[in-house]
Amino acid sequence: MSIRFIYPEFEVVRNENRCIACRVCERQCANEVHSYNEDKKVMISDETKCVNCQRCVSLCPTRALKIVKSDCTLRENANWQNDTIKEIYKQAGSGGVLLSSMGNPKPLPVYWDKILINASQVTNPPIDPLREPMETRVFLGKKNGKIERDENGNLKCDLPPQLELSMPVMFSAMSYGSISYNAHASLARAATELGILYNTGEGGLHEDFYVYGPNTIVQVASGRFGVHEDYLSAGAAIEIKMGQGAKPGIGGHLPGAKIVGDVSKTRMIPEGSDAISPAPHHDIYSIEDLRQLVFSLKEATEYKKPVIVKVAAVHNIAAIASGIARSGADIIAIDGFRGGTGAAPTRIRDNVGIPIELALASVDQRLRDEGIRNNVSLVVGGSIRSASDVIKAIALGADACYVATAALLALGCHLCRTCQSGKCNWGIATQRPDLVKRLNPDLGSERLVNLMTAWRHEIMELMGGMGINSIEALKGNRLMLRGVGLNEKELEILGISHAGE
Amino acid sequence: MKREGEVRIPSGCAIAAVISKDGNRMSGQKIYECMKPMHDRSNGLGGGFAGYGIYPEYKDLYAFHMFFDDRDTRKNCELFLKERFEIVKSEIIPTRKIPSITNEPDIWRYFVTPLKSMMEKMQVDEKEFVARSVMKINTYMKGAYVFSSGKNMGAFKAVGFPEDVGVFYRLEEYEGYSWTAHGRYPTNTPGWWGGAHPFTLLDYSIVHNGEISSYDANRRFIEMFGYKCNLQTDTEVITYIMDYLIRVKGLTLKEAAGVIAAPFWSTIESKEDPAERERLTYLRTMFPSLLVTGPFSIVLGFDGGLMALNDRLKLRSMVVGEKDDKVYIASEEAAIRSMEPDAENIWAPTGGEPVIIKVKEGAY
Numbered sequence: 001m002s003i004r005f006i007y008p009e010f011e012v013v014r015n016e017n018r019c020i021a022c023r024v025c026e027r028q029c030a031n032e033v034h035s036y037n038e039d040k041k042v043m044i045s046d047e048t049k050c051v052n053c054q055r056c057v058s059l060c061p062t063r064a065l066k067i068v069k070s071d072c073t074l075r076e077n078a079n080w081q082n083d084t085i086k087e088i089y090k091q092a093g094s095g096g097v098l099l100s101s102m103g104n105p106k107p108l109p110v111y112w113d114k115i116l117i118n119a120s121q122v123t124n125p126p127i128d129p130l131r132e133p134m135e136t137r138v139f140l141g142k143k144n145g146k147i148e149r150d151e152n153g154n155l156k157c158d159l160p161p162q163l164e165l166s167m168p169v170m171f172s173a174m175s176y177g178s179i180s181y182n183a184h185a186s187l188a189r190a191a192t193e194l195g196i197l198y199n200t201g202e203g204g205l206h207e208d209f210y211v212y213g214p215n216t217i218v219q220v221a222s223g224r225f226g227v228h229e230d231y232l233s234a235g236a237a238i239e240i241k242m243g244q245g246a247k248p249g250i251g252g253h254l255p256g257a258k259i260v261g262d263v264s265k266t267r268m269i270p271e272g273s274d275a276i277s278p279a280p281h282h283d284i285y286s287i288e289d290l291r292q293l294v295f296s297l298k299e300a301t302e303y304k305k306p307v308i309v310k311v312a313a314v315h316n317i318a319a320i321a322s323g324i325a326r327s328g329a330d331i332i333a334i335d336g337f338r339g340g341t342g343a344a345p346t347r348i349r350d351n352v353g354i355p356i357e358l359a360l361a362s363v364d365q366r367l368r369d370e371g372i373r374n375n376v377s378l379v380v381g382g383s384i385r386s387a388s389d390v391i392k393a394i395a396l397g398a399d400a401c402y403v404a405t406a407a408l409l410a411l412g413c414h415l416c417r418t419c420q421s422g423k424c425n426w427g428i429a430t431q432r433p434d435l436v437k438r439l440n441p442d443l444g445s446e447r448l449v450n451l452m453t454a455w456r457h458e459i460m461e462l463m464g465g466m467g468i469n470s471i472e473a474l475k476g477n478r479l480m481l482r483g484v485g486l487n488e489k490e491l492e493i494l495g496i497s498h499a500g501e
Numbered sequence: 502m503k504r505e506g507e508v509r510i511p512s513g514c515a516i517a518a519v520i521s522k523d524g525n526r527m528s529g530q531k532i533y534e535c536m537k538p539m540h541d542r543s544n545g546l547g548g549g550f551a552g553y554g555i556y557p558e559y560k561d562l563y564a565f566h567m568f569f570d571d572r573d574t575r576k577n578c579e580l581f582l583k584e585r586f587e588i589v590k591s592e593i594i595p596t597r598k599i600p601s602i603t604n605e606p607d608i609w610r611y612f613v614t615p616l617k618s619m620m621e622k623m624q625v626d627e628k629e630f631v632a633r634s635v636m637k638i639n640t641y642m643k644g645a646y647v648f649s650s651g652k653n654m655g656a657f658k659a660v661g662f663p664e665d666v667g668v669f670y671r672l673e674e675y676e677g678y679s680w681t682a683h684g685r686y687p688t689n690t691p692g693w694w695g696g697a698h699p700f701t702l703l704d705y706s707i708v709h710n711g712e713i714s715s716y717d718a719n720r721r722f723i724e725m726f727g728y729k730c731n732l733q734t735d736t737e738v739i740t741y742i743m744d745y746l747i748r749v750k751g752l753t754l755k756e757a758a759g760v761i762a763a764p765f766w767s768t769i770e771s772k773e774d775p776a777e778r779e780r781l782t783y784l785r786t787m788f789p790s791l792l793v794t795g796p797f798s799i800v801l802g803f804d805g806g807l808m809a810l811n812d813r814l815k816l817r818s819m820v821v822g823e824k825d826d827k828v829y830i831a832s833e834e835a836a837i838r839s840m841e842p843d844a845e846n847i848w849a850p851t852g853g854e855p856v857i858i859k860v861k862e863g864a865y
C-alpha cells in the first residue's frame with residue numbers, strides 16, 4: 001500500500017447468512033460502497049468510500065448489514081491521536097484545508113448537561129398541564145414600554161413589529177442549495193402547521209415557497225444571493241447574517257456543482273458558478289454600518305417587519321450584542337460554537353467561537369445591566385438538542401431557540417458529517433434529483449411536526465413542575481436552574497447557583 | 502445561617518385588610534385582632550400592618566419608618582438624610598415591651614421633605630427622588646433599613662405573630678381609613694425584621710400570600726429600572742412592579758392587574774369586545790416579563806384605596822365582604838367576621854380579577 005493509504009474508518013459487516021443479494025444497498029449508496037460480484041454471486045463492499053450514514057443498514061430488508069468502527073488503529077498515543085495523525089496524512093497528500101460538516105464533534109463541555117431544572121414541592125404547587133392551561137406562546141420583537149393614550153385616555157395599542165410563535169422554537173437558517181428542495185418544503189410546511197418560523201438561509205426563496213411567507217424568515221447574508229424586493233417582503237422577518245457558530249469569521253462556499261437549475265435561479269447566479277459569500281458584508285465594516293443596513297431593510301419593508309441580526313458566539317459577544325441592541329435591530333440571534341454547517345474548514349469549526357450557554361448568559365446579563373434587554377429579543381442556537389435544552393436556554397434568558405440539526409435528524413439525517421460531498425443518501429444535503437426524491441416532504445413535514453409537538457408537551461410538563469404556567473415567566477428565571485460539577489467562574493458567568501445551594 | 506436578602510426564603514401567609522369608602526378613620530386594634538382566628542397561617546416569624554391616613558398632621562411629608570442595627574448606623578444614616586431632605590420631625594416609634602416580641606432593632610421614624618436643590622440637580626421629580634433615596638439606603642447602608650416611605654401612611658412590622666406585633670406597635674393608638682395586615686409562615690429563616698410584610702415603596706404597600714414561580718424573571722427585569730431587590734422576597738418584587746407600572750408607566754390599576762395576572766391567551770381571544778381584546782393583547786405583549794405566575798393573593802394599599810388580586814389560577818384563598826361604608830378582604834372569612842360579624846355579600850373573587858376599592862374623592 002502507498003504512503004497515501006489511510007485505513008477506512010468504518011467496516012461494513014455483512015451477515016452472509018442473511019444477505020439475499022437483493023442489491024438494495026447498492027442502489028441506495030450514493031458513495032458506491034456496495035456492489036454485486038457476478039462471478040461469486042455475492043455482495044461486496046468498498047469500505048474506503050463508506051461515511052457511516054446508515055442508509056444501507058436502514059433499508060436492508062433482512063437486517064444483514066451493520067457498520068462498525070474499524071479496530072485497525074495506529075499505535076495509541078494520547079497526544080498524537082488517530083484523527084490528528086490521519087489529518088496530517090491527508091494534508092501532506094493534498095496541500096489543502098480540511099473540510100467538515102455539521103457541528104463540532106470534539107469532547108468540549110456541554111453546559112446544558114451540567115445544568116439541572118427545579119420543581120415545586122410543598123411551598124407552591126406544581127401545575128398539571130393536562131388539567132390546567134399551560135402557555136408556550138411567545139412574541140419576538142422590541143418591547144419599548146412606551147405607554148401612550150388617546151384623547152379619551154384609552155391606551156394606544158401600537159406595538160413595534162412582533163413575530164408570534166406558538167412555542168419558543170424556530171427552524172434556523174439552512175439555504176436552498178446546501179439542503180434540498182424537499183428538505184425546504186418539509187421545513188416550510190411544518191413551520192406553517194406548527195405556527196412557528198423557518199429560515200431561508202442565504203440561498204434565496206424558491207418561488208414555490210412564497211406561499212409559506214408568513215412563517216418564513218428571509219435571510220440577507222454577505223453574498224446577498226437571491227435578495228430582491230419581493231423576497232424581502234415575502235417573509236415575516238428579515239435576518240441579517242453576520243456570522244455562523246460553526247464558522248465564525250469566515251464566509252461560505254457553495255460549489256458550482258450544486259448551483260444547478262432552480263438553485264441557480266433562486267440564488268440569481270449562473271449555473272455552475274461557485275457561490276462565494278465573503279467573510280464580512282462588504283458594506284459593514286463596523287457597527288454604524290450595520291445600523292445603516294438594518295434601516296435600509298426596514299425602509300424597504302416600510303417598518304412592518306422585525307429585523308434579526310445573527311452573529312456567531314465569539315469572545316466579546318456581550319459587547320457586540322449590546323452594540324446590535326442599539327443598532328435598531330429587533331432581534332439578536334446568537335449561534336454557538338457547536339452549531340451545524342453544510343461545510344466548514346475543520347480547524348475553524350473545531351476551534352473558533354464559544355459555547356452558546358456562556359454566550360447567552362453573558363449577553364442577557366449585559367443587556368440587563370445596561371437596561372436595554374427590552375430593546376431586543378434574544379434567539380439562541382448552536383446545538384439545542386431537546387426540550388430540556390430549550391427550557392434551560394429560556395431560563396438563562398433567551399426568548400426563543402433556533403434548531404437545525406435536530407430538525408435534520410427528524411428528516412432522516414444520521415449525522416455522518418459529510419454534507420460537503422453533496423451525496424447525501426437521505427436526500428437532505430444534496431441536489432442530485434435521484435437522491436432528493438428520497439425525502440418525501442409529506443412525511444418529512446409530519447415528522448418535524450411530531451418532533452416539535454413532542455417537545456412542546458415536554459416543555460409544558462417541565463414548566464408545570466416548576467409551577468409556571470406561561471413561558472414568559474420562565475424567561476431569565478435563573479433561580480430555576482442549578483449547576484452540577486461547574487467551577488465558581490462558570491457558575492458566575494451562567495448566573496446560577498450550584499446544586500445544593 | 503444567611504440572613505434574608507442573602508438567600509431567598511419562600512413562605513406561606515395570612516392577609517387581611519379593611520377600608521372605609523367614606524374615609525372614616527378606624528383604630529388599628531380591629532385589624533390586629535382579626536389575625537387571631539388565622540393564627541395557624543403564621544408561624545411567629547413575621548407579622549405586620551400598613552395604615553393609611555394615620556398621620557393627618559404631617560400629611561404633606563414623607564414618613565420614613567426605619568430599622569437600625571445600632572446607634573452608629575443611625576447617626577450615619579441621618580447624615581445622609583440631612584444631605585437630601587429637610588427633616589421636620591424625628592422620633593422613636595413608640596412600642597410596648599411584651600415577652601413575645603424580642604430582639605428589636607432601633608425603630609425610628611422621620612417626617613421629611615426632599616430638598617428642591619437636590620431634586621433639580623438629579624433632574625427627577627419628588628417621588629422618583631424619594632424612591633431612589635430609599636433604594637440607596639436599603640442597598641448600600643448596611644444595618645439601616647427603610648421599611649415605609651409614603652405620605653400619611655405607615656408600615657409596622659416585626660418578627661412575631663401578627664396579633665402580637667399589633668400590640669407591640671400600639672396600633673390601637675393610630676386611626677386610618679384603611680388598614681392591611683399580614684402574618685408570615687416562612688419556611689426557613691432566622692427571622693429578620695425587614696423580611697416581614699408589608700413591603701412598601703412610597704405610598705404603595707403590599708401584603709402577599711404565596712410563592713411566585715416567576716420570581717427571578719420578574720426580579721431580573723425590574724432591576725433594569727433602578728429597583729434593587731435586597732430582600733429577595735416575592736412581596737418586594739411585586740411592590741416594585743406595581744410602582745413601575747402605575748407610577749412610572751402611568752397604567753391604571755386595572756391595566757396593571759392585566760399585566761401581572763394577565764388573562765390566558767384563550768381568555769383574551771374569547772373576549773367579545775375587540776377593543777378589550779386589543780388592550781389585553783397589547784399589555785401582555787408589551788410587558789411579558791412582568792407576568793407573575795405561581796400562587797399569590799395580594800392586597801395593594803395606595804393613597805386613597807386598596808386593590809386585592811389573586812393569581813390567575815386562584816391558587817390561594819381570598820374572600821371579600823362588605824358592610825355599610827366598609828369593605829373587608831382576608832385569606833379566610835373568619836378574619837372578616839372577626840372585624841364585622843354582620844358582614845354581607847361575602848364572595849371569592851376569581852383568579853386574575855382585581856377588586857379595586859377607592860375612598861370617595863376628598864374624603865381622605
